Amino acid sequence: MENIDSFYTLMGEASSLTKEAKYDEALSSYDNILEKYLDTKDESIIEYLPYTFYNKALIYAHKKEYEKELEVYNELLSRFISNISQNSEIIFAKAYMNKAICIQELKDEKESLAVYKEFVQNFENCLDEKVLEDIVQAKYNIAYILGNNEQIEESIKAYDDVIESFQTSKEKHFLEFVAKSLVNKANKNKELYEYEKAIESLDKVINEFSIFEKQVAIAYHNKATVLAELQNEKEMKKVCDELIQKFGNVHDEFIMNIVSSAEVLKDKDTFNKNCF
Numbered sequence: 001m002e003n004i005d006s007f008y009t010l011m012g013e014a015s016s017l018t019k020e021a022k023y024d025e026a027l028s029s030y031d032n033i034l035e036k037y038l039d040t041k042d043e044s045i046i047e048y049l050p051y052t053f054y055n056k057a058l059i060y061a062h063k064k065e066y067e068k069e070l071e072v073y074n075e076l077l078s079r080f081i082s083n084i085s086q087n088s089e090i091i092f093a094k095a096y097m098n099k100a101i102c103i104q105e106l107k108d109e110k111e112s113l114a115v116y117k118e119f120v121q122n123f124e125n126c127l128d129e130k131v132l133e134d135i136v137q138a139k140y141n142i143a144y145i146l147g148n149n150e151q152i153e154e155s156i157k158a159y160d161d162v163i164e165s166f167q168t169s170k171e172k173h174f175l176e177f178v179a180k181s182l183v184n185k186a187n188k189n190k191e192l193y194e195y196e197k198a199i200e201s202l203d204k205v206i207n208e209f210s211i212f213e214k215q216v217a218i219a220y221h222n223k224a225t226v227l228a229e230l231q232n233e234k235e236m237k238k239v240c241d242e243l244i245q246k247f248g249n250v251h252d253e254f255i256m257n258i259v260s261s262a263e264v265l266k267d268k269d270t271f272n273k274n275c276f
Contacts, residue, residue, distance in 0.1 A: 003037075003040070003042050003045060004042065004044050004045055007033070007037055007045050007048070010029065010032070010033050010036075011033065011048075011051070011052065011055075013029055014026050014029035014030050014033065014052075014055065015055065017029055018055065018058075018059060021062075023059050023062060023063055026059055027056060027059055027060075030052055030055060030056040030059075031056075033052050034049075034052055034053075034056075037049065037052075046083070047087060047088060048087075048088070049080065050076055050080050050088050050091045050092065050095075051088070051091055053072055053073075053075060053076035053079075053080075053095075054072075054076060054091050054094065056072050057069045057072035057073050057076070057095070057098065058098075060072060061098065061102075066102045066105045066106050067106060069098070069102050070099060070102040070103065070106065073095050073096075073098060073099040073102065074099070076092075076095050077092070077095060077096070077099070080092070081122070086128075089123070089126060089128050089131050090128065090130050090131055092122075092123070093119070093123060093126075093130070093131045093134040093135075094134065096115060096116075096118070096119035096122075096123075096134070096138070097119070097134050097137070097138065099115050100112040100115040100119075100138075100141070103115060109145050109148065110145060110149050112141075112145070113142060113145055113146070116138040116139075116141055116142050116145075117142060119134070119135070119138050120135060120138050120139055123135055124139075124165075129171070132174070133173055133174075136162065136165070136166055136173075136174050136177045137177070139158065139161055139162045139165065139177075140162050140177050140180065140181060142158045143155050143156075143158030143159040143161070143162060143181065143184065143185075144184065146158055147184065147187075147188055152188050152191055152192060153192075155185075155188050156185055156188050156189065159181040159182075159184055159185035159188070160181075160185065162177055162178060162181040163178050163181050163182060163185070166178050172211065175209065175211075175212075176212050176215070179205050179209040179212045179215040179216075180215060182202070182204055182205045182209075182215075182219075183201070183202070183205055183215055183218050183219055183222065185201050186198040186199075186201040186202045186219075186222060186226075187222065189201065190222075190225075190226055190229075195226050195229065195230055198222075198223075198226050199223055199226055199227075202219040202220075202222055202223040202226070203219075203223070205218075205219035206219050206220060206223070213247070213250065213252070213255060214252070214254055214255060216246075217243065217246075217247050217250075217254075217255045217258045217259070218258065220239055220240075220242060220243035220246070220247075220258075220262070221243060221258050221261060221262055221265075223239050224236050224239040224240050224243070224262060224265055224266075225265070227239060228265065236265070236266070237266050240262040240265055240266035241266070243258070243262045244259055244262055244263060244266075247259050
């Protein structure tokens with residue numbers, strides 16, 4: 001019991017130094033903790049050692065020392081990934097997500113794909129809602145990055161994974177990712193000239209996700225652009241009218257811009273093919 005009390009005391013001191021922005025002192029404090037306890041056999045301490053690494057990594061993030069931050073996440077994951085407890089699941093989730101962000105800062109977004117995929121593979125069956133919030137973000141990021149790197153069919157499959165995994169959820173956080181995935185999937189279908197599939201996804205957003213106004217507005221607009229490409233002027237104008245009627249009085253800059261674009265699209269002789 002003496003060991004765990006001492007450990008908690010030292011962790012508290014390091015945390016206080018971090019809050020005071022005394023980052024170098026805090027790093028030294030965390031290094032002392034690791035030197036003292038890294039080889040401990042006390043399970044009650046081992047369970048919380050990942051927090052020591054994680055907190056240390058966050059300091060490097062504050063200092064924008066991304067290479068050192070990445071090194072700490074790598075050590076955290078390599079040392080403890082086979083010894084995850086229910087209390088530490090969220091720390092591993094955050095470590096994976098932050099590691100991916102580090103790699104994007106140091107290299108490019110495509111390099112972070114492997115990290116997101118490893119995280120999903122290890123944690124997608126987790127029941128902790130906070131961890132699942134990171135899982136849905138990771139799955140969405142995978143789809144988005146694939147799409148940005150011209151892997152369109154793989155991107156569509158990844159968006160389908162988000163949709164299938166979370167479409168029955170009752171939580172708004174997860175359902176919003178489903179709506180966003182449907183919109184983005186439709187854009188990718190459009191790139192492949194799969195117009196019917198694109199319209200099907202956009203209609204699903206319009207009809208089933210009304211609580212997410214921005215996504216519904218985007219869905220209306222993008223449906224209009226698909227109809228424009230199909231030279232279906234009558235239906236295109238009808239969709240634009242529905243969008244303008246539904247959102248014309250909404251005082252949100254993003255939605256107002258979409259409404260303005262729909263007004264232009266509706267009145268143009270040549271159709272605007274851009275999507276939001």
